[in-house]
Amino acid sequence: MATQDDFTVTPHSVDGDVDYEQLLDQFGADEVTADQRGRFPDSGHPLVRRGVFYAHRDLDQFLNAATAGEDHALVTGVGPSGPMHIGHVFPFYFAKYLQETAGTTVYIPLSDDEKYFVKDLSLEDIGGYTRDNLLDILAVGFDPERTRLVVDSADADIIYPLASALSTDITQATVEATYGEPENIGHSFYPAVQATHLLLPQLVEGRQPTLVPIGADQDPHVRVCRDVAGKERYDVEKPGALLSKFLPSLDGPGKMSASDDAPNILLTDDRETIREKILTHAYSGGQSSVDDHREQGGDPEVDVSYLLLYYFFEDDDTEVERLAREYREGSLLSGELKELAAEKIADFFEAHQRRREQLGSLEDELEPYRLTEEERQQALGRVGYPDDSAGVRRF
CATH class of the missing domain: 1.10.240.10 (Tyrosyl-Transfer RNA Synthetase)
Incomplete structure (x- = not known):
């Protein structure tokens, strides 16, 4: 959470004329260098070449793996609170560019639960937006062999146990210091769910550099997750971040919102x-x-x-x-x-x-992108849950 006289940046609102250099200092991130921009594959992406992605955390680890052909992943998602708009396009097509040029594994979480905690929307409305958003994500054209889509409510059997395990390393004081006072206990618990999203590629597939391309306002999620990932009992790397400047709304400065x-x-x-x-x-x-x-x-x-x-x-x-x-x-x-x-x-x-x-039914199109049973068991095992090959927990 960053607040100055002229601007405010939080995970839930961006107001005023943002000073990106000042924001970089407050968040403690590093500026993306010319050398780092030059290491992106296929002459780089416009978002990188032109400095829209302007700051980072641990970008070199990701680039090292991507250029060496080693395992690496990217996490980018959406909170389904309305139809997808122009501001949602960038991270998904950026992720597709990296998947096509570097073989990046892409994980896409949809935080429908969080939107219910913080938005004045019914579960029915959020469900409709979730289905609509999924169709737009599928239309981007990701490779199902290297892409996993996760919906918090639909995949609660994996998201909730993982978040419960990670939540023991996130204190209420950390939540309030990072986000301010939560609106409700669901909102208070959500950082554990967000940490699950960002660590999911490693929990499923093993330790590897993971990059999270996000607007600078979402950086607090990464910072909390990096604290969790630093605990010795999790064999994971701290997720890196690539922070972007805000796309202006049509009527001028400020973040575009749905x-x-x-x-x-x-x-x-x-x-x-x-x-x-x-x-x-x-x-x-x-x-x-x-x-x-x-x-x-x-x-x-x-x-x-x-x-x-x-x-x-x-x-x-x-x-x-x-x-x-x-x-x-x-x-x-x-x-x-x-x-x-x-x-x-x-x-x-x-x-x-x-x-x-050209897509068929959502259920049919989505199936190849879902976590497999084996992948779910691997993730649960890495946070200490016993093997469930006999289906004991699924009463």
Whole structure:
């Protein structure tokens, strides 16, 4: 939890104009270096090359394993509190990039229980969002041989015993110091569940470097988990983290949320809806009139349309540099930049939507991504549960 006069960053809210250097100092993370960026496979990903992932914890261990072809894993998930939006796209497609280029094993937890603890949503609503989110995750196109999807409520037979074992190493004082006063006892217990998510690849498959790409606001989850992983009785490595800057909401600075009042671009939006949202709501770094813009130019660093292209939707570094230069010079107008961003985003989303439409039933599609019985037993055994090959615990 980081609070300054000008901004506040917690796992549940981000307000104000975030100073990323100050945030880095407060969280005690390290800045990603040029050498580390250069070690990512296949010339790196735009999120890495352009410094969107700007800070880390123990990144070198992950890169060493990835480049040497050794076992390594990545954990990235979602809390299903609404339809997935543009801000959810980045970590999943980043994970797919690493899976395709480095053979990374990807674990994807869906924390439907946590959303019930902290959101004013019914279990029925959360269940519907969970199913919807799962379809969007499956549409990304992960390799089922190297991917495991876990839903807290549906996989409670593995998540709850593991979280119970890990919870003995998390004190209430730690929870309150990290997150503030919990809203309820479910919320208070959730850090143990989150630690289970982040350690699950190692509990299932054995000790290996694990990377967690997250927004900087989620770093407290990693810090608590690293404390747990440091206990000698767990034969695991502390999970590393790759911390990203926040994607702005359409109306300007601040983190994009699925549940706030700012308009969001949803993964289900059609081309015309995306265009309308960008043209109507995307905060502009340009001037108030065409003549003034031609004379004074605009500021791409605060222009949401440009930032969307820079963060993810324009892969060509030369092109994003050209757009920034022409915008500053005034030869590229705000409306033109918005049109370009809307077209690029719509192209990407239409491809995603086509893959989603080609999926069969959720139950059939999800089955290859579920933890196997053997994997569940391996995880339980690593935290001290006896072998359950006879099914004794499943009354």
